[in-house]
Each structure stands twice: as structure tokens, then as C-alpha cells.
Amino acid sequence: MLVTILLTKGFMDEFEIELKVEFLNESEDLLESAESAFLRLETERENADLLNEIFRLAHNLKGTSKAVGFNQLSELTHVAENLILKLKEGSLTASDSIVSTLLEFKDKVQEMVEELKNDLDATFDIETLKAKIEQEINGGVVATSENESTASEETTTETVVEAKATENVVSESSSISQAAIESLLESGMDPELVKQMLAEEDTEEKVETKQDPRMEFENIEKLPEVKKADDNKPVVENKPPAAPKKTVAKKSNEPDESIRVKLSRIDQINNVLGELVILQTVISQRRYEHIHDELANKSIGMMGKLFKEVQELSMSLRMLPLKPTFQKMTRIVRDTSKLLDKQVNLNLLGEETEVDKTVLEKLGDPLVHIVRNAVDHGLETADIRQVAGKDPVGNVELYAFHEGSNLVIQVTDDGKGIDPEVIKKKAIENGILNANTNISDQEAIQLIFHPGLSTKEQVTEVSGRGVGMDVVKTNIENLGGEIKLMSKKGQGSSIKIILPLTLAIIEGIVIRAENDKFVLPLSQIYEITQIQSDDIESFTGVASLFTLRGEVLPLFFINKKLGKKVDETSNYTVIVVREMSYTFGVVVDDILIQQQIVIKKLGEDIQGKKGILGSAIMADGMPSLILDMFELFKDDFKQSRGYQKFIDKSIKAA
């Protein structure tokens, strides 16, 4: 109603925009809970608590969206709410098609929310879905009038009753939109403010409402009494008010115990705390020599402990549980198995396992791919399973746990496994593998990570366009992780993803270039070797090449790249970098130490400089640059590639 006032006045002030944006942000959480609730509905069809929760969610969404003025959204939610109401009352049971429709509804709302984020005035086509939901309300089968006549009398009358109920609900919400006011109050708006707005409307517009606005306004102030009043007059609105009551009551019992904090603030805290800990260590090391007051000494010791504790706490602020991501997989498995007509039982273990937010965000897509693959490529259809003597229902298990400073996610299926022979054949067909090469079965199945190898015979809607596992592998490796595949023909496959818990710390080696120290991430380093100056073939101005176990590789001097002097010696330390299809050697002056490196953001003025990943503070307090060798030498590598091929050929010819 508030919005109606504003809109009729013909302006959209900042306050309203703020409300809308706030709503869109909050609705994400709402949708997430809705999705998992819908999915639970599939197995717990008559769980009254669950249905209540779903109804509350829908009602909440409807009310708030109407309150902030997203009319299409509230219109659509309203229809869905009617459907849920039917389920709640027990006049309908949650069939597969109803759950599917509800999920479709959730997807649509999500799509709308995303779009509205870009354009607050966006409009959508909601009629198709609305019709579909209404069809479900009418028993799913009744689509046209002809069908209606064939339906039994009972159903027809029921439909009529339902239609009436629907009308009631409609009139209720459009006339007062008490829900709107409630949700405004729920969303934490100052009651005084609402009061004011309503009062404003009172004086300025008395159009849309049938009731005296002041009445409502009193309602707000004395909500508990209103409930009683409602109960005492079961005239028109017999069912609908029941729900709002619950909503209000439940909400007040469960205060929101989390707040949204900007990630940058948390990073700032971590920064400062890290430095505090260092300072504290300095003081603590000198306290016995220089501080002779016992209490002071004791306090310094205590302080150290507290600092460490606070630091641990603040580090944990970036950690989030995997649960929402796993929840998403439930949906993926459901949709995929429905589409392929396979029966799948998904088992989730370790949902509470926590991981750094950045890692979590980038984990979603690869995981979707793997899970989808497991259902599509891994599991067989029910009849094939039965022939093989397995339970017709396939099992997919997602298991997450911590192992040292790593997060491990294991996706296991008990499907048909990967046939190494099929992979070999495919690889030879696609020219990935030489027909004469003899490789072990284990090596063969690892080929599925090779770009351009899809084992599925035909391209399906679900997966299998030839890109896939290689992208998954690259994604995981970009996160500094590893992916392992184990598979046994006929028994199933297991994919193990190993990820660092946080991206803020990497394993690196410290090198010296002239007088400066630089950090190279260990993940890029394939091996470290020594070569003699005679081993180097030099093409002045273009590239140097060296031979490593028969393979000709380009060789670059990091000092040259960093604008430093290159020492002429007879013995060079070479770091071999292997990333994707790029392999090359980098000559460094010296390798100092391998250690865990805390990545610090660079100042904004030099951020994103080519080849620099970030910086790290060394033990002496001096900053050092973390170099991305791949980025640093990428262009040089492309240049030298021609020479490499030429030499390679001539060696083989010789």
C-alpha cells in the first residue's frame, strides 16, 4: 500500500529504491530456503511443519514483494501460495508434478529477482507459469473445459470451492494488503514510520481501500488483539488470516542472528590483526630483558594468547559452510535424474564443513558438472542396473571433510564406472593418444580430463559436449587445488577434489634475483633442476632453449624479465613451469626457502600489473612480490614456440 501511495504520487524516491534493493538482496536467502524446502517436500509429502514453513516463505515473499511494489512478483507468488495452501490444508498432496511446478516457480522468481536487480522496472511474462500453477491447483488434470466435463462430479465441485477460496484470498490481499504492512514491520521498519506513512495516506488518498485506513493503522499497533478479533468473526476470511498470524508469531520468536558484513571489512580486520600479532611477538620476545615489572610481563603474555585467539576467530569469519552448495546439488541430481529417467539416491555427508568464501563461490560450477556427470554418464538406468545385479536405485554420494589444511570433496557413484578401453579408443580416434603407445588403465581414465574428449556416444541435453572435465580440472587448479579420479569398471567412479581451505595462504618458494626476493607459487612449479651452460641453445634476441630428458623447452631468464643483471655462470638453477599446455624453464639466481605465504593485496595503483599476483610480507618485515610466471612469460613462450618445434623436429630426425 505504501508503494501505491508513492507511485500514484508519481515519484520513486530513494527510500523506495532502497527498500526494493534490500528486498532483492534478502529474497536470495528466501529462495534458497524455498528450494531446499521444496526438495524436502518430495520425500516428506505430508510433513505439516514443512508445509507450514513453505507457506510462511511464500507468504513472506508475497507480502514483501507487494509492499515494495514488485507487483508481478507478488501476483505470481500469490498463485503459488494458493497452491501451497491447498497442500497445507490437505486437499491436495504433493505429487511429483506439483513439486516440479513449485521448483519451476522458484526458478522463475529467481530469474525475476536477478533481472530486477539490473532494472527495477523490468516486466516479465508470468502468465504461462501462472496458468500451470492454477492447473495444479485444479487437480493437475483439468486443463480445458472438455476435460472438466469428463472429470467426476466430486472434482468439479471441489474446483468450484477452490475457485471461491481463491477469490477470497485475492480480494483480501488486494483490498488491504495487511500482509504488506506486516512484512514492513517484520523487515524491521520502524513502526512509527509505517504509522506516519499510513497517516499520510489517510490525509492524502483514500482511494484504493475499502476499509478506513485508520482502522488498519490501529490494527498494526494492537496486533495481538487483532488476532482475537479475527477469530471471532469467521465471516468471509476463514482460512487466510490463520497463516499471517503464524508468520508474525514465528518471526518474533526467531530473531535473525546473523548480519551481513562487507568482505573488505573482514579483510581489513585480518590485516590489522596480523600486524598486531607480529608487534606483540616483538614485545613478548624482549619483555624479560627490558621490562622488569611482573604484572606488565604477565599481561604481555596474556595479551599474546588473546591476540592469537582473536586472530583465529577473525580468520574464521571468511569461512562458510558448504551446505548451500550441496543443497544446489540436490536440485541438480533431481532435475538430471528426472530428465534421464533414472532413479537416484543422493547422499550428502559433511554439509557443515566450512571453507573460505572465495573458494566456495568458485567451487559451485565444477561441482555441478561432476555431479551431473555422475548421474548422466556414471549411473545406469534402472533396468540395466537390475541386469547387473545392482539395486535399481543408483547412489551418488557427496562427502566433504577437512584433511590437514585442505578441504576434500569426494563425489562417488556406484554406476558403471569408466571403461579404460573405451577411453583409449576415443583418445586414439581424436588424435590425443598415439595408437602404439601403451598406457595403463589408470593412466587411460585420467584422459577424461583432456580437452576434447567426451566419452558419451551421443551428445545429450544434460552433459557431454566435449568440453567439461578439462574445464573442471582447470577451474580446480586455478583455485590451487587438485582433482583425482578413481574408477572401476562396473563398480563406479569416485572423483576427489582437494582444495586449499583458503586462498589467502599459498605454498610458495622464495627466490633471489640480484638483491631482491620474489615469491613463486609452488603450484606453478613442476620441478627444479640444474643445467650446464652447454645445455643451452641460444638464439640471440629471441629465445634460449634447453633439453630436459629429451624434451626441448624454451628457457627464460627471470632477471632479464625483471630488469636485472644476468650472471654468466656455468651452472644454472632452472625452475620448470608447467601449466596447461605451456611448459618452459626459468633461470633464477638462487632458491632460498619454501614456505607458506600470506597473500597481501597490492595497493590499488599497481594492482593488476601483468605477472604480479600480489605481495607477501617476509620474515624481516619487507614486502616481496609474488610472481605469476605463466603470465610473465606467456608472450615470450608463444614467440619461442616456432623455434621449439623446429629444434624438436631436427632432433627427432637426427
Place this chain on the structure above:
Amino acid sequence: MNNVEPEKKETKERFLQFNLGQESYAIHLLSVKEVIPCPSTTSLPNSPNYYVGIMNLRGQIISIVDLRKKLNITPKDEGLEEAVIIVEIEGIGIGVVVDSINKVLNISHSTISEVPEISSQVNAKYIEGVHKTDDGLTIILDFESILNIKEIKNMQNKAA
């Protein structure tokens, strides 16, 4: 500048005055976060000559720029009494090396002439104004344009 009519109440602003070579310069005190003695820095490969390097300022990595080299001013005495002014403009923190710090000036707007009428070693687009006193001139510098803050912001927006 006596052509300015006596105002109701003169607004005064504070500036930090420092030396580069033989001349006095100043910047708005509000953009100054702190002043520190010259820290040890780590150089950045392939950077322009005025870019001194990066430093660790209590856990934060900050770039240090030599203002004298950037503005082509001959230093007073190499490495004599250098100081670093940490400025923060539009959320970006940068350290600036100067010859020495003088004092905080409390200047009313009427004493700042907008058009630089004097010859200076500094490129005119970097100058925000000139403050005249009996002792001499102080050039008020526009750090935002000297440090290319706008360009940095633009680059970020593009990257984002």
C-alpha cells in the same frame, strides 16, 4: 589580493607545507593520513623512475612515489632529511617522498591566488593554487592529478 571584498566570515583551511628542492609546497591536510620517516622499500620491476617501490605499512602494502622525480625537481641534498607523506585520496593510499616537512598552514581562501602567475619548476596542471605571504610563495599541489588517481580508478572500473 585586496580586490576580494571583506567577507562575512573568512573560511580557513589547513595545509601541510613541505619542501621540494628550494621551493615550498603544500597539500590539503585532510588528504594526509600520516607522515613517516623514509622506510625501506622493495622495488617493482619495470616501473617508471619516480616509482620508489612498495612498503609494508603496518600490514598494508603501499606504493611509494618520489615526488621530486615525478615533478622533475632537483632534490635539495640527496638523502638528507627525507620524509614520506602518506596520503589517501578516493580510498587509495600512496606514500610520497619529499625533502622535508615544514609545518601546518592555516590559510584563508582569500590569500590563495588561483592562477599561477609565477614561474615554477612544476607543470601548471598539477598546481591547485599559490599562497603568498611576506616570506615567499607556497605552491599548493593537486595530488589527485599528480598521482593519476582518476586514471587508476578508470582502470579499475574497466578491469571490474
